[in-house]
Amino acid sequence: MKLFFHGGGCGDSCCLRVKDLSVKIGADQILHGVDLHVHCGEMVALIGPNGAGKSTFLKAILGQIDYDGVIAFSAPGQRERRPRIGYVPQSPNFDSGDPISVADLFACCMSKRPAFLGLSKAMRSKVLDCLERVHGEDLIDKRVGTLSGGELQRVLLALALEPLPNILILDEPLSGVDVEGMGVLMDMLDEIRKTYDLSILLITHDFAMLERYADQVVLMDRTILAKGTPAEVLSSAAFQETFHRKGGAVR
Ligand code: ADP
Ligand code: MG
Secondary structure: OOOEEEOOOEOOEOEEEEEEEEEEEOOEEEEEEEEEEEEOOOEEEEEOOOOOOHHHHHHHHHOOOOOEEEEEEEOOOOOOOOOOEEEEOOOOOOOOOOOOEHHHHHHHHHOOOOHHHOOOHHHHHHHHHHHHOOOOHHHOOOEHHHOOHHHHHHHHHHHHOOOOOOEEEEEOOOOOOOHHHHHHHHHHHHHHHHHHOOEEEEEOOOHHHHHHHOOEEEEEOOOEEEEEOHHHHHOOHHHHHHHHHOOOOOO
8 A cells, every 4th residue: 555645734834744654575574663753844864773674764755665554745835746855865886987977967867958968058057056055066077986975975965956855865875975074964954954944854874963963863673763852862772772782783
């Protein structure tokens, strides 16, 4: 059963509600009994050990896999029945010798014109506008294979922000990004959600940034084990139990 409907709102603001969500792949119950409420403008961090079902949960929200239960979204005043979701997948690997440039990548995603014809003037200006949202105009002619982890994430983020989504979903945006780049990226996500009033749902293993950036932390292992403020979840018995039991292996 797949349900995705408008409704279940929170007054005048948009929100995402997940109720009793479960996912089965073959005979394997990957997720069960997942309940979550994300308010507009909130940053929610999903944490949990490897194989906990975090990416599967995001795929259910994206409508990429079948699930049971309800995923409901409400956005008063928006005409489309489905929410606009921006998605930054786990970092794709580009070869350093790959000739594709950032401009080509945008052209492939945003234009029907073959990339080998180059960018029209209008498209180049649109790409620059998109890159401006992540302060990345200078990246437009760089080859994607030569970008640092942080730069690549900013380019993927710029792609996910066009058109502007209601919910931005990122699967481990901080992996492959150095410590300095992590701060830059998190500050940028914080700025983006405030500027555009969108919700952000991201998976991370970097617990150090939770207190500073996340409104809500959700600890998952096939179901939700704990949720609340960063302080509540990080001090919970479930958190201790999950990461000590697993010997600290979180990936
Ligand atoms: P996480 O992102 O928390 O590391 P995943 O959501 O990727 O976890 O995976 C959760 C579980 O579901 C794992 O045991 C994984 O092997 C299984 N799984 C995920 N996708 C598939 C699939 N397409 N087919 C079979 N099993 C899958
Ligand atoms: Mg994953």
